[in-house]
Amino acid sequence: MAYLSLIALLPLAAVVARSTEGGFAGFWKAVSNPQAVAALKLTLIASLVVVAINAVAGTLIAWVLVRDEFRGKGVVNSLIDLPFALPTIVAGLTLLALYGPKGPLGVDLAFSRAAVVLALLFVTLPFVVRAVQPLLLDLDRETEEAAESLGATQPVVFRRIVLPTLMPAILAGSGLGFARAVGEFGSLVLLTGNIPFKTQAASVLIFSQVESGDVTGAAAVSVVLLLLSFVTLLGIGRLAQRTLRHDG
Amino acid sequence: MGRLAARGVALSYLALLVGVPVGLVFYRAFEKGAGHLWESISTPEAQHAFWLTCVMVAIAVPLNTVFGVLCGLVLVRQRFRGRALLSAAIDLPFAVSPVVIGLALILVYGNRGWLGGWLTDHGIQVIFAPLGMVLATIFVSLPFVVREVVPVLRELGTDQEQAATTLGATPLQSFLRITLPAIRWGVAYGVVLTTARALGEFGAVSVVSGKLAGRTETLTLQVEERFQAFDVTGAYAAAVVLALMALVTLLAMNAIKPKEAS
Numbered sequence: 345m346a347y348l349s350l351i352a353l354l355p356l357a358a359v360v361a362r363s364t365e366g367g368f369a370g371f372w373k374a375v376s377n378p379q380a381v382a383a384l385k386l387t388l389i390a391s392l393v394v395v396a397i398n399a400v401a402g403t404l405i406a407w408v409l410v411r412d413e414f415r416g417k418g419v420v421n422s423l424i425d426l427p428f429a430l431p432t433i434v435a436g437l438t439l440l441a442l443y444g445p446k447g448p449l450g451v452d453l454a455f456s457r458a459a460v461v462l463a464l465l466f467v468t469l470p471f472v473v474r475a476v477q478p479l480l481l482d483l484d485r486e487t488e489e490a491a492e493s494l495g496a497t498q499p500v501v502f503r504r505i506v507l508p509t510l511m512p513a514i515l516a517g518s519g520l521g522f523a524r525a526v527g528e529f530g531s532l533v534l535l536t537g538n539i540p541f542k543t544q545a546a547s548v549l550i551f552s553q554v555e556s557g558d559v560t561g562a563a564a565v566s567v568v569l570l571l572l573s574f575v576t577l578l579g580i581g582r583l584a585q586r587t588l589r590h591d592g
Numbered sequence: 593m594g595r596l597a598a599r600g601v602a603l604s605y606l607a608l609l610v611g612v613p614v615g616l617v618f619y620r621a622f623e624k625g626a627g628h629l630w631e632s633i634s635t636p637e638a639q640h641a642f643w644l645t646c647v648m649v650a651i652a653v654p655l656n657t658v659f660g661v662l663c664g665l666v667l668v669r670q671r672f673r674g675r676a677l678l679s680a681a682i683d684l685p686f687a688v689s690p691v692v693i694g695l696a697l698i699l700v701y702g703n704r705g706w707l708g709g710w711l712t713d714h715g716i717q718v719i720f721a722p723l724g725m726v727l728a729t730i731f732v733s734l735p736f737v738v739r740e741v742v743p744v745l746r747e748l749g750t751d752q753e754q755a756a757t758t759l760g761a762t763p764l765q766s767f768l769r770i771t772l773p774a775i776r777w778g779v780a781y782g783v784v785l786t787t788a789r790a791l792g793e794f795g796a797v798s799v800v801s802g803k804l805a806g807r808t809e810t811l812t813l814q815v816e817e818r819f820q821a822f823d824v825t826g827a828y829a830a831a832v833v834l835a836l837m838a839l840v841t842l843l844a845m846n847a848i849k850p851k852e853a854s
Contacts, residue, residue: 347659351731352684355696358706362699401605408602412595420603422846426610428785429838429845431792433812434831437819438613441620441828448616466609498594520686527689529795530812534819547689547795554695554799563699566692573687577680 356570363563374564382541383549384568386460390545391525394464395518402472403514409473410480427469432530435466440535455537460545463531468521475517476510483509512583519580523573617835621828632829640807641814642833644722648797648810649790652729656786660737661779665771667738668745685734693731694799697724720802725810728796733789737782744778745771781848788841792834 364371374380409421427435439462443453453459483506491501529547536543538552546569553562621629632638667679685693700706701718711718718724748771756766772779794812801808803817811834819827 347655348663348678348681348734351727352734353681354706355693355700355731356684356688358699359692359696401602404598405602405606408599412599414599420606422842423606423610425842425845426614426838429788429792429842430614431794431812431815431834431838433794433815434617434792434834434838437815437827437831438617441616442613462609466613469609523687527687527692529689529691530792533794533816547691550689550691550695551795551799554691554698559695559699562695566689566695569689569692570687573689577683577687581680 359563359566359570362560363567365560365563370560371564371567374561375568377561379540379544380546380549380561380565383544383546384565386457386544387526387546387569388572390457390460390464391522393461394468394525395522397461397465398468398472398521399514399518402469402517403476403510406473406476406480410477424470424473427467432467432528433533436463436531436534439463439466439531444535454535455539455543457543459535459537460532460543463535464525464528467528467531468524471521471524472514472517475513475520479510479513480506512586515583516580519576519583523576526569526572526576614835617828617831620825621832624825628825629829629832632826633833637809638814638830641809641811641830644725644809645791645811647722648726648729648793649787651726652733652790653783653786655730656733657737657779657783659734660741660782660786661772661775663738664741664745664775667742669750682735682738685732690728690732690793690795691799693796694728697727697731697796697800701727719800720804720808722808724800725797725808728800729790729793732793732796733786736785736789737779740778740782740785741775744775748774777848781845784841784844784848788838788845791837791841 363374366373375384405424409417409424430438439459440454441447442449443451443459443462445452445454453462487505488501491505492498496504527547528545529551532538532545532548536545536548538544538548540549544552546565550562550565550569553559553565633642663678663682667675667682688696698705698719700708701711701724702708703712703719705719716723718727752770752774753766756770757763761769792812793810794816797810798813798816801810801813803809803813809817811830815827815830815834818824818830
């Protein structure tokens with residue numbers, strides 16, 4: 345307990361304390377300055393876009409990995425974990441190599457908002473895939489086969505039988521991905537250029553505020569981020585409990 | 593047809609997002625020949641960064657492993673008020689941005705932080721020193737072992753331990769001979785995840801390090817520093833070292849996973 349407090353709890357309490365140093369008015373002033381609002385808005389919108397793409401792409405990838413057979417599936421399967429294993433700064437650099445100014449594709453996304461979304465897509469790739477995969481593996485094929493023999497087309501089977509079963513996992517994976525996307529920093533540093541009002545995400549703003557000595561402002565934006573991800577995690581916890589109850 | 597289309601879309605998405613970019617970094621790093629690459633990763637600063645990264649891992653991983661197993665035991669075996677709260681607190685590092693973690697450490701251990709005065713009086717520097725970077729690394733990699741150990745412990749139950757106790761085993765004996773062997777794959781997987789995270793931490797370490805080359809610069813920080821200094825090839829070289837370390841952890845992950853399942 346002491347270990348947890350010294351390393352994690354006490355420092356986070358200090359952030360909250362520091363953010364309200366100037367009373368609630370001071371906190372509100374720091375959070376509502378235009379640059380902070382723009383950064384928080386970008387973080388929120390980009391994270392939501394990423395969650396939506398992940399929910400679709402992640403489910404599709406999981407489906408292909410479970411139901412399809414092809415050479416090299418094992419390699420593809422371990423490729424999914426690469427974003428977890430790869431340091432985020434390296435992730436940013438790799439994306440810059442392909443989608444940056446001198447990339448071989450001739451597409452230059454560097455320093456644009458699309459780059460923010462791209463970086464977040466990379467680091468959150470595994471969450472939905474890894475949440476959906478075990479459920480798909482356990483899914484009983486008999487129900488689907490019964491539906492098909494009764495004349496249901498494949499899309500209908502997917503929508504009415506497979507998707508409802510997977511929904512809790514998709515939501516849980518999306519939630520984790522969202523929490524991760526909101527706080528992401530390393531992969532954004534090199535790729536987005538951190539232009540205020542355009543590509544500066546909230547975590548990057550906090551970093552530059554700390555560097556320039558505006559610790560109270562940084563603490564205020566941090567508290568907003570903390571609240572966002574904490575609410576998301578609580579939501580996932582609730583969801584998990586509800587699913588467990590239905591199982592029992 | 594639907595199956596093939598799905599496969600095509602899924603594989604192209606993965607290739608464009610992960611496969612090709614990572615491959616390209618390796619290509620760029622080796623473009624000017626292996627000799628050039630070696631030169632770039634064997635400079636004194638690069639060597640120091642490599643060792644500092646290894647030291648971070650060597651300190652953070654064992655501490656978090658011991659903490660993780662203890663905490664797992666407490667969470668699964670004991671009933672007390674605030675257990676749900678403790679569980680949520682352990683997950684915090686997953687939910688908190690690394691930059692916020694760095695800021696939090698500065699506010700407590702920095703010069704003007706809560707404990708700053710006391711630390712300065714005793715001549716201990718935490719922020720802008722390796723000690724602070726170790727704290728940051730421990731913070732970000734805290735939950736992994738706990739999260740892997742808890743489900744295994746829950747499934748294990750206490751029957752065997754109770755049997756051992758009735759046969760006269762001390763708590764320590766029953767832990768070492770029964771509990772620990774039963775949860776070893778869970779612990780191992782947690783250790784691999786902790787290592788991966790500790791190796792690659794950038795945000796939190798970046799905030800507390802002060803980035804003094806040859807003193808408080810880890811490999812991840814060096815990637816950024818070299819890139820900002822327009823030494824792009826150097827940045828690719830340092831990135832490749834990190835990527836190779838990541839690949840090793842990835843292989844370890846895959847080697848452990850099937851054993852855990854069986």
